[in-house]
Amino acid sequence: MSVVELKGVGKRFERGGTVALDGIDLTIEPGEFVSLIGPSGCGKSTLLRIIGDLVAPTAGTVTVNGKTAHQARLDRDYGIVFQHAVLYDWRTVAKNIALPLEMLGWSRAKRAARISEMVDLVELAGFEHHHPWQLSGGMQQRVSIARALSFSPALLLMDEPFGALDEMTRERLNMELLRIWQETGSTIVFVTHSISEAVFLSTRVVVMSPRPGRISELIDIDLPQPRGSATREDPHFFELVTAVRESLARGGAARAVEQDLA
């Protein structure tokens, strides 16, 4: 069974009648790491929110784990990570991670056990009792990843999670995310602006073009697993980066031609 199935999904915003997304067909299988990439305004974040039933599509159907997106949200089938860590200042690291567990009604003992597992997973042991504002940006984002994974959802939605971090931290967290992905066996849908990040992380890259937001190309990333610093120096890595870049340029160029004709 596919984890995510989008058929003819469209989104038209009430205000101004902007068409954010049009005719999106996409199927994501278990264990895939799919990146959505495209210029600003191509609707990639909106698409992620449609999968999470945080935004309602105006056309098409969305199936998550074989159910409607709405039912999947009610069943807490996915975890989500945003560009900003969105941690609650008044909660410690441990309590931020435990937030979804509290909502699921886990017992205190079960929560404590899971918190220590999660803290180990994202390598924040020793920081459980710190408050978010005492942590660096990269550490905060790791807490938010731990929170998203704490209740073991099969699907992880990530909206430019490393977009606000410096290059060094970003590369380190890329490595960590790959390790977590392999350890947990989850499916990840990842929105990014960065071509190299998309190629490095993904099994498949979805290239999108703007106005209206459409999928212009699906590119399989057949780099060997597990990936590491050697991957970034692999000639095939550069070929794929070039393929994505050219695909993005074609999407943009096509739009420019359309605008000239209009």
Added chain:
Amino acid sequence: MTAPAAVEALPRGALARRVGHRAGDWLPALVVFVAGLAAWQWVFSPLAGKFLLPRPSAISKSLWDNHHVLLSAGWFTFKEALGGFVIGSLLAVAVALVLARWRRLGEALMPYAIAVNAVPIIAFAPITNAWFGVLNPHSKWAIAGVLCFFPVLVNTLRGLTSVRPEAIELMRSYAASELDVFRRVRIPAALPFLFTGLRVATVLAMIGAIVGDYFGGSTLALGVQIENSITLFDFPFGWAAIVVASAFGIAFYVAVVLVERLSLRGTPSTSD
């Protein structure tokens, strides 16, 4: 893969520096205070005339001689202020919760709340005295309460609605109920804002109670004592009463700050 070294957390000292001051930091303020008192005693009072501007020594003497009366009057007026503070603030928090829950209503009413917040509400003191009776403490509760209501409402509502959209989306991703969103996100996020409102409200509650007294009240009340002493040209007593009013006002403010520190332990200090 090797584990990356965890980045150091912010040093603890930074927090300590924000919370407390070293004794030396107080020295300049203390010097100004002593110099001010001295100037008042030996320069300003003689210039203005000891009658109109009593010297600090005379005020202290009156304070000492009448401390029993003054303290019980201060306590009486403080209770008037506290009653209004509690009623006004509770009502404001309740209304803020309703307006934050039903946004349309909030958007319709907020401009008026902000406009009324700018009205010199203290002008209504004679009216509340007339409504509830000058000797009834409820008349002072009413004016102090109305004064407290708006700053607490405006601040609390701002806090409840200032949550990042992603924080709400996160809660929705957990299929959280509206109640959960309030309990776990909006209300904790609004607490620092609420306390900002409450601090302002302590000062306003004291002003409301004392000015309410000026327009008539029990002879046990501090405002009435001030009013009477000035009528009888007992200026040192009037000033002593003002000192007592200030002491109660400051104590009230500090009490709220202490409650704030206790309940917001663990969040970065936003004020001072």
